[in-house]
Amino acid sequence: MDLFDAHYDQVSLLVPMNSHLGTPTWADFSKSARALSPAGTPRFASYYANSRKDGLWVTYFNGGSSLTLPDNANVANFGTGDFTVELRLALHDGGHGSAWPRILETNDYPNPGGWGLVGSASENPGRLRFDLSDGAPLLITQSALTNLTDYHVAITRAAGQLRLFLDGVLQGALASAHDFSANRFRMGSNLNPSPGEYFKGWVRDLRITPGVARYTADFTPPVVNSFYRGPEVVSRTLPQTLASAFRFGQLGEPTEQTKGIQALRRVAPNPQIGRGVVVRNVALGYQAGDRTVALSGTTKVKALPADLPVARPVRLYRNDTGALVAETQSSVDGSYTFQGLSLDQRYFVVAFDPTHLHRAVVADHLTAERIP
Incomplete structure (x- = not known):
């Protein structure tokens, strides 16, 4: 999966829904920049999914x-054309705040023209269904x-063939000429005047x-959906050869307050990542009792008489595996923030400069240090 999305201009809704982006709202990072309105108490909460151990806080x-x-x-007025709907989720109590929980819905029952991603009845553990808004089932996962547990779910239609995927594995397919022209959208419950069928x-x-069917056969799900567009092809996993090439210095005892940044210069051995990378050891201060820490930084380019702040793609990697955790875009003043970082992990932050052949312009090696 590329770091850049060749279909970004076609995306109608792109909501990371995690706390790493430092935004208190459920921001849409598509070109339309819509805002989802909450009802009840959806919130950022620790992701207790068994397969996630990086401290990610997501919408619960x-x-x-x-x-x-x-x-x-x-956002979901597909007509009879191609489309892709995808997300990651983890069920709590089978997903049931109510029977037939609505994860996504575009029209209220029994009105036509819409679709829903729905939990099946009151099963626990439960299966997922893709249904018409009039209640007719179309596709269902093969097992509960x-x-x-973290799952990637995708529904696509390509040339009249509707498909449901779970973690990149095809669950079912059928011919579909359904006109999905309903123009409403909700997550977490149905669209009835008195909402119900809540998801948990x-x-x-x-x-x-x-207009785009991203998946038509089994695939490897993306770790994070990119909200950058461009032709760059860069691995979503920072290669171990790159991570192991850097020799990181120590910043002192675990209880010592950070007093500065030590910089080491090395050349990245992998040309996909960059010609030269500046690596800094950064200690993130936290007080006793804190569950997580946040990282704020600045992206700049070399200039005289002083470096200039620039807006650039910024990505957060786990240090032990090199796996991509989250990504954001620094603002025009170069500032960026990742929140909800686990005290049990170490991370890289890499800012990419796509104007210079995939050059990584800075990497921060992050270690949590307690402030006495």
């Missing part, structure tokens, strides 16, 4: 909450989803792409 629906777009937002669980990385 407690079985009585939802997120809604205004009618006519035009384990509670508290975690959701992140929602992406909707009208």
